[in-house]
Every structure is written in C-alpha cells, then in structure tokens.
Amino acid sequence: MATGRDHRVDFWRGVALSMIFINHIPGNLWENFTSRNFGFSDAAELFVFLAGFASAYAYGRQFVAGQRLVASLKAWRRAGSLYLVQMMLTLVALGIFCWGVLAFGRGDLLHTIGLDAFVDTPVQMMVGLATLGHQLGYVNILPMYTMMLLMLPALLFLARIDLRLMLGASVTLWLLAAGFDIDMPAYPLPGGWFFNPFSWQLVFAIGLTCGFRRIKLGRAVPYRPWLMALAIGYAFLAFLTIRCNLWSWWGSLDLPVMIAGFDKTYVSLPRLLHLLAVVYIFANAAPTSVFSNISKDNLFAMLGRHSLPVFAMGTILALFGQVLKFGKPQNFLEDTLLIGSGLVLQFALARYLEWWNKAKQAxxxxxxxxxxxxxxxxxxxxxxxxxxxxxxx
Known part of the structure; x- marks a missing residue:
C-alpha cells in the first residue's frame, strides 16, 4: 500500500501550471514550446487528471474508510473556495482589461475574452458571472473543477462499491454528453461551457482510479512492454500529426468527431488517448530517470503543492500579459522578459508559501x-x- 506523498504528482502539476500560464498569453514566442504543440492534449488535461489522482488521497481514503459525510463536506468546502477564487479572478480580469482601455486607449480590448457581454448586456452578464454561466476566456477552468468536486461524492460512492463501476458510469456520462450535447448553459450567451464538466469528469475519474490503485497496489497501472510500445507509438503519431500538419489524413477517416476529431469541449477520444499515453510513458520512466526521482524541494514540485494560489497568481499575471501583448508581434526579448518575470513571481510565491507553512509548524x-x-x-x-x-x- 502506497500512502506517502508522491512528489512526481506535484512536479507534473507544477509543469502543467507553468504551461497554462504561458499558453494564457496568446502570441508570445514561448507558447510554441508547450505541450500542445507536440500532441493532441495539453496542460489542461494533465492538470485535471492529476487533480483526480490527488483527490483519491485527499478525500477518497477517508470516504472509503467510512467517513463519507466528512469527506463529502471537505470536497464541497473546497468547491466553495474555488467558487470564491473564480469570482475574484473574474473581477480582477474586468479591472485589468478596463485599465488597459484607459491606459492604452485600446477600446477593442473590451471585445476580447468574452467581454462583449459586459458592454452589450451588463445586467444579464452579471447574473451569468455569479451563476458561472458566463465565463471569461482564460478564466474558465475553475468552474469545471468546481463541478468535479461537487460530483466527487457520487464518484466515491461508486468507487467504494467497485472502481470498475465508477469508471463505467463515468464513461457512460462522457458518451451521453457527446451524443446528446449535454452541457452546462453559458447564460446569457447561447451554447454551453467551454470545459464541459460532463465530459471532463472522465479525465478526473481516470485520475481518481489511478490514485486509488496506487494507494492499494503501489502502482496505478503495471508496466507492460507491449503497452509502453503502444503508448510511445501513439504519442509519436500525435507528434507527427501536429508537427507535419497531417490533419487532412485524420479527416479522411470519415469517422465521428468524438472518434477522429480533436474537440476540447467534449474531450474527444484522440485527446483522451494522448493524455493516457503520455501519463503512462512518464509514470513508468526508468528508476534512474530524473522523472522518477523528484525531490520535495524541486521548484516545480513546490508550484504543484500550492496549485490554487499559484494558479490564481498565474492567471492574474497572464491577464496583465495579454493587455501588454495585445496587438504586438512576437519579440524574443520582450516575450522572454514577460514570461520569465511571470514564472519567477510564481516560483517566489510557492517558495514563500513553503516557508510560511514551515514557520507555522515550527x-x-x-x-x-x-x-x-x-x-x-x-x-x-x-x-x-x-x-x-x-x-x-
């Protein structure tokens, strides 16, 4: 039984947070080197998978041990914290872009990241923001994560009976969401959430399953040479598709979008399989590999241990970066300074939180x-x- 903290989880969560920050400043040079440029999935899928994995430790063990109400209330309390952070980030986003309009005279900033509704229908938009219906661009992953935590007790109830039952129910909901366009409403606009929680819950549930298996068996998925070869082959196919622009080949397969497409809202099969392939490859890295020997003091592991405050700061810095970068071409020096300073501030926050936690416990x-x-x-x-x-x- 493995119950200790796996610093590899914190490390990869920190890596995901860094890539999310870089990708949230469109048009910068360094976004060309994040994971989305080398495969079908990106940092968002990895972050949600790891959130599910960590939930097995944070809530799952207590729930399975019989403290179901306590574990459920802890998960819902965390969901409430995420809601408050979402409201704060949304208000800050409005302030940053309005500041950009005043400081740079760029009124067109109010026609980006979904701010049109702020100008056209402000009353309806405020209702939408408060109910999580209207989500600003780049400030829309926490509502989905909030829904994951609200749904978590149901997943844990099924997992307590059998992990296969939980995973089967999750796959069924994923299929129904894609087949019948089931999504949360994006009031006051038509359509649904960009991160459809009824689809993304499968990514979370797979992570939760892997977490439970590691607790019980010491390893989420056993190493098999043929499975490793399959994962490497699929990851390489995804790499070739992205780098060699082979989208037309996938389109020629004449298959449903969920099987051969790359839809992010509903987490199409190619994206899901790519995530699983990449996770399997790195989770089974050689014991002598740097990816198998992550220390507690690793900088990215520190980011991952404090994911919520680091994510919140990264989002605010990225929004500032969007305003500063708006309408400008790529520039090595400016982009490096922008991205580098943002990452340094996030590392500094994580380091401060590490010190503060030790100071409280001393x-x-x-x-x-x-x-x-x-x-x-x-x-x-x-x-x-x-x-x-x-x-x-």
Missing part, C-alpha cells in the same frame, strides 16, 4: 531546565501559569 524548544518567572502583572491568573515554561517571542 515549535520553539525551551531551554532545558529553565522556566521563566511569572510576571506580577498576571495577578490572580499567576497560579494557572506557575511552573510552565513560557515561550519566548
């Missing part, structure tokens, strides 16, 4: 055999402190 050891005298000003309360060692501030 216990000052009193000098052996010495006690501080009780000051006379304690008056009548002096006997309650008599004989106790008083910590020095």
């Amino acid at each position: 216990k000052i050891q009193p000098t052996a055999g010495r006690t501080s005298p009780v000051p006379a000003t304690y008056g009548a309360h002096a006997p309650a402190f008599a004989g106790r060692t008083i910590r020095r501030l």
Whole structure:
C-alpha cells in the first residue's frame, strides 16, 4: 500500500501550471514550446487528471474508510473556495482589461475574452458571472473543477462499491454528453461551457482510479512492454500529426468527431488517448530517470503543492500579459522578459508559501531546565501559569 506523498504528482502539476500560464498569453514566442504543440492534449488535461489522482488521497481514503459525510463536506468546502477564487479572478480580469482601455486607449480590448457581454448586456452578464454561466476566456477552468468536486461524492460512492463501476458510469456520462450535447448553459450567451464538466469528469475519474490503485497496489497501472510500445507509438503519431500538419489524413477517416476529431469541449477520444499515453510513458520512466526521482524541494514540485494560489497568481499575471501583448508581434526579448518575470513571481510565491507553512509548524524548544518567572502583572491568573515554561517571542 502506497500512502506517502508522491512528489512526481506535484512536479507534473507544477509543469502543467507553468504551461497554462504561458499558453494564457496568446502570441508570445514561448507558447510554441508547450505541450500542445507536440500532441493532441495539453496542460489542461494533465492538470485535471492529476487533480483526480490527488483527490483519491485527499478525500477518497477517508470516504472509503467510512467517513463519507466528512469527506463529502471537505470536497464541497473546497468547491466553495474555488467558487470564491473564480469570482475574484473574474473581477480582477474586468479591472485589468478596463485599465488597459484607459491606459492604452485600446477600446477593442473590451471585445476580447468574452467581454462583449459586459458592454452589450451588463445586467444579464452579471447574473451569468455569479451563476458561472458566463465565463471569461482564460478564466474558465475553475468552474469545471468546481463541478468535479461537487460530483466527487457520487464518484466515491461508486468507487467504494467497485472502481470498475465508477469508471463505467463515468464513461457512460462522457458518451451521453457527446451524443446528446449535454452541457452546462453559458447564460446569457447561447451554447454551453467551454470545459464541459460532463465530459471532463472522465479525465478526473481516470485520475481518481489511478490514485486509488496506487494507494492499494503501489502502482496505478503495471508496466507492460507491449503497452509502453503502444503508448510511445501513439504519442509519436500525435507528434507527427501536429508537427507535419497531417490533419487532412485524420479527416479522411470519415469517422465521428468524438472518434477522429480533436474537440476540447467534449474531450474527444484522440485527446483522451494522448493524455493516457503520455501519463503512462512518464509514470513508468526508468528508476534512474530524473522523472522518477523528484525531490520535495524541486521548484516545480513546490508550484504543484500550492496549485490554487499559484494558479490564481498565474492567471492574474497572464491577464496583465495579454493587455501588454495585445496587438504586438512576437519579440524574443520582450516575450522572454514577460514570461520569465511571470514564472519567477510564481516560483517566489510557492517558495514563500513553503516557508510560511514551515514557520507555522515550527515549535520553539525551551531551554532545558529553565522556566521563566511569572510576571506580577498576571495577578490572580499567576497560579494557572506557575511552573510552565513560557515561550519566548
């Protein structure tokens, strides 16, 4: 049974957060080197998969052990925290882009990231923002994650019976969402959420399954040479498709979009399989590989351990970056400074949070055999402190 913290999970979550930050500043030079340029899936799928994996430890063990109400309330409390962060990020996004309009005289900024509704139908938009219906561009992953946590007790209930039952139900919901266009409404606009929670729950559920298997068996999926060869082959096919622009070949297969397409809203099969292939490859890296020996002090592992505050800061910095980058071509020096400074600030935040957690947990050891005298000003309360060692501030 494996119950200790796997720093590889934190490491890859930190890598995903970094790539999300880079991708959230469109038009910068460094977005050409993130994972989405080398395969069908991107950092969002990896982040949600790892969120499901971590949930097996954070909530799943307690739920399966019989504390179902406590585990469910913890998950829903976390969902409430995500909702508050989403509201904060949305308000900050509005402020940043309105500042950009005033500072640079670029009124067209209000016609980006879904801000048109802010101008055209502000009353309806405010209702949409509060109910998570209207989500600004690049500020739309937390609502989906919130839904995952609200749905988590149902997944854990099925997992407690059998993991295969949970996974089967999740696959069924994924198929129904794609087949019948089931999605959360994007009020006041037509259509649904960009990250359809009824589709993305499968990515989360697969991560949850892998987490439970690692807890129980010590390994999420056993290593098989033929399975590794299959994963590497599929990842290479995805790489060739992206780098050699072989989209026409996929289109010639004349298959449904969910089987041969690359839809992100409904998590089409090619994207899902690519995520699983990449995760399998790196999860089964050689024991001597750097990817198998991640220390607690690794910078990306620190990012991953503090994913919510780091994500929030990264989103705010990326929104500022969008305003500063708006309408400008790629420039090596400017883009490097923009991306580099943003990443440095996120690493600094993670390092500060590490220090702060240690400071809160530290216990000052009193000098052996010495006690501080009780000051006379304690008056009548002096006997309650008599004989106790008083910590020095």
